[in-house]
Amino acid sequence: MVTKEELKKEVDKLPENLLETVYDLLKNLTLPPKKEDKKWTSRDFHGKLDQADIRPAAYE
Numbered sequence: 001m002v003t004k005e006e007l008k009k010e011v012d013k014l015p016e017n018l019l020e021t022v023y024d025l026l027k028n029l030t031l032p033p034k035k036e037d038k039k040w041t042s043r044d045f046h047g048k049l050d051q052a053d054i055r056p057a058a059y060e
Contacts, residue, residue, distance in 0.1 A: 011022060 011019075014022060
């Protein structure tokens with residue numbers, strides 16, 4: 001098992017150009033993913049599909 005001290009020592013050994021990449025990686029691992037609000041989409045077909053049988057077209 002890796003301890004925080006061992007991890008800190010390894011990060012201290014990294015070159016400066018990789019620090020931002022490692023920071024971004026650690027942030028992505030620790031933060032919970034943002035929940036996006038799902039929105040329903042709606043279309044107005046003006047009654048064109050009210051009497052249509054769309055099942056055959058769906059299986060093409």
